[in-house]
Amino acid sequence: MSNLILAPSLLAADFCNLSGAIQQIEAVPSAWIHFDVMDGTFVPEISFGIPVLKSVRKVTSVPVDVHLMVSHPETHIDAYIHAGADFLTFHYEAAVHHNRIIQQIHEAGKKAGIAIVPSTPVSVLEEILADVDLVLVMTVNPGFGGQQMIPRCLDKVRRLVQIRKEFGYTYRISVDGGITAETIIPARDAGIDVAVSGTAFFAGALTGI
Helix, strand or coil: CCCCEEEEEHHHCCHHHHHHHHHHHHCCCCCCEEEEEEECCCCCCECCCHHHHHHHHHHCCCCEEEEEECCCHHHCHHHHHHHCCCEEEEEHHHCCCHHHHHHHHHHCCCEEEEEECCCCCHHHHCCCCCCCCEEEEECCCCCCCCCCCCHHHHHHHHHHHHHHHHHCCCCEEEEECCCCCCCHHHHHHHCCCEEEECHHHHCCCCCCC
16 A cells, blocks of 8 residues: 555544654555644534644644534634644535635645545536545544444545546545545555544554555
8 A cells, every 4th residue: 555645633632642643644655644623613522722733743743634523614724734734625515615725725835635425426526626625525424433434435436536537637535534444455445545544553463554
């Protein structure tokens, strides 16, 4: 899987030893850091925010993809950019003016990602796929770690691969949710470029993949 980017989610790390978790991520070639932000509204849980990202940015040059699982993501974009995000990935379901948010991210010199939950079809993204740098397919319902992957979500990955090839788009395709040593194989075969993993990665289950 030499061309696959592994993006461990800090949300599954030991919060008492985030520096050790970052070192574990840095040991993986071509890794990203997946930084989940949850507001308790768009998803049930609340996670860390700006101060943690600033601290992470000070100690690593690994690309950070901030996954905004928040309502009204446009109100948070600038703060996370200034805190050190490289990618800003927001949810299609949480916004109305998607192109405006993508433009906001690009004008700051950062990469723009769009995420969809399991119940959202790829078809809703047709008008913005030409403009995004990353499409994140949630393979579980967001908000909780340790869930099992919903296999039919990989059909969305296949569709995104098809659209990218047909129109010459350049976005990367990522999956998030239930990625283990077993499920990463069909996800890779479906055509993903980035695999987000939390529980399995920090448990050492993806060593050597």
